[in-house]
Amino acid sequence: MLTFYSKQFSSRLLIGTALYPSPAIMQTAIRASGAQIVTVSLRREAAGGKSGDAFWSLIRELGVTVLPNTAGCRSVREAVTTAKLARELFGTSWIKLEVIADNDTLQPDVVGLVEAATILIKDGFEVFPYCTEDFSVATRLVDAGCKVVMPWAAPIGSARGIINRDALRLLRDRLPDITLVVDAGIGAPSHAAHALELGYDAVLLNTAVAKAKDPVAMAGAFRLGVEAGRVAFEAGLMDARDFASPSTPVVGTPFWHAVS
Amino acid sequence: MRVRVNGEEREIAAASVQALLAELDYEGTHFAIAVNYDVVPKSEWAARSLSSGDEIEIITPRQGG
Numbered sequence: 217m218l219t220f221y222s223k224q225f226s227s228r229l230l231i232g233t234a235l236y237p238s239p240a241i242m243q244t245a246i247r248a249s250g251a252q253i254v255t256v257s258l259r260r261e262a263a264g265g266k267s268g269d270a271f272w273s274l275i276r277e278l279g280v281t282v283l284p285n286t287a288g289c290r291s292v293r294e295a296v297t298t299a300k301l302a303r304e305l306f307g308t309s310w311i312k313l314e315v316i317a318d319n320d321t322l323q324p325d326v327v328g329l330v331e332a333a334t335i336l337i338k339d340g341f342e343v344f345p346y347c348t349e350d351f352s353v354a355t356r357l358v359d360a361g362c363k364v365v366m367p368w369a370a371p372i373g374s375a376r377g378i379i380n381r382d383a384l385r386l387l388r389d390r391l392p393d394i395t396l397v398v399d400a401g402i403g404a405p406s407h408a409a410h411a412l413e414l415g416y417d418a419v420l421l422n423t424a425v426a427k428a429k430d431p432v433a434m435a436g437a438f439r440l441g442v443e444a445g446r447v448a449f450e451a452g453l454m455d456a457r458d459f460a461s462p463s464t465p466v467v468g469t470p471f472w473h474a475v476s
Numbered sequence: 477m478r479v480r481v482n483g484e485e486r487e488i489a490a491a492s493v494q495a496l497l498a499e500l501d502y503e504g505t506h507f508a509i510a511v512n513y514d515v516v517p518k519s520e521w522a523a524r525s526l527s528s529g530d531e532i533e534i535i536t537p538r539q540g541g
Contacts, residue, residue: 232541235541242539255541257537257541259538260533260534261536263501263502265502265536267504268507269506269536271536271538285541297514297515300510301508301533305535423541
C-alpha cells in the first residue's frame with residue numbers, strides 16, 4: 217500500500233483533471249486510470265458565475281481524494297494564500313505546492329518552495345511539494361516537515377520522460393522513508409513504469425492522458441504501466457552491464473571447441 | 477467605494493463580503509474568498525466588512541494538473 221500522510225491508497229497513479237476534450241471524457245478517463253487521487257486547481261470566478269459548482273459536482277461523482285494545487289503562483293505569498301483558500305474550499309489540509317520561477321520552463325522556484333512549505337506545515341498543512349530533482353532541495357523540504365516530495369521528470373507538459381535518472385535514483389536511495397512521486401514531464405506509460413522501476417512510490421501526470429488521441433484508452437495504458445513498474449521494482453531488476461553476456465548456454469554449442 | 481475584485485477595479489455599494497456576492501450576482505455555492513490575502517471563512521462572510529481599496533479574490537474549484 218501507498219501512504220500519503222497516514223492515508224493509504226492502492227493505486228500509484230495520481231492524475232490531473234485539466235485539458236480533457238470534455239467533462240465526460242475526463243470522468244471516464246479518470247475511472248479507467250484507477251487513480252484514487254486527483255489534482256484540482258483554484259481560479260477566479262467571474263461575476264455572476266457558477267462554473268466552479270459544475271466542475272466540483274463532476275469531481276464529487278468520482279468519489280476520489282482531492283489534491284488541490286497552487287499552480288501558477290509565482291511568490292510565497294500567493295502560494296500560501298492559495299493553499300489557505302484551497303483548505304477553505306475543499307476542506308482538506310493537503311496541498312500540492314507549486315511556486316513557479318519561470319514561465320517557459322515552469323521551473324519550480326525551489327527557494328520560495330522551501331519557504332512556503334515551512335510556513336504551511338507550521339499552519340497544519342500536509343504539503344506535496346513540486347520540486348526539481350536537486351537532492352539538497354529535497355532535504356530542505358524534508359527538514360521542513362514534508363513527508364512527500366515530488367520531483368519533476370522533465371518540464372510540465374513536455375512529455376520527455378525522466379531526463380536525470382541518476383539524480384532521481386539518488387533521491388530514492390537517500391530518502392528511503394519519504395513518499396516520492398515523479399510529478400511532471402511524463403509522456404508515455406513506459407516513462408511511468410521507469411519511475412516505478414526506480415523505486416518511486418507513485419507518479420502524477422495529466423497532459424499525457426488528457427491530450428492523447430484516446431484519453432480513456434491511454435488512462436488504462438498508464439494504469440498498466442504503473443502496475444508493471446511497481447511489480448518490476450518489487451521483483452528486483454538485474455543490474456546493467458557494459459558488455460554482452462549470452463543467455464543461451466555456451467557449453468554444448470554444436471561445432472564448439474574449447475580454446476586451447 | 478472603490479475596491480478591486482478578482483483584479484478588476486469596481487465601484488461597489490456592498491459593505492460586507494456577503495453583500496458583495498449578492499451585488500455581483502454570484503449564484504454558485506462553492507467559493508473561497510480572500511480579502512487582502514487573508515482568507516475569510518464562509519462563517520464570517522456576513523460579518524466581514526469591506527473598506528475602500530480592499531483587494532478581494534473570489535475563487536472556485538477548477539481543472540488542474
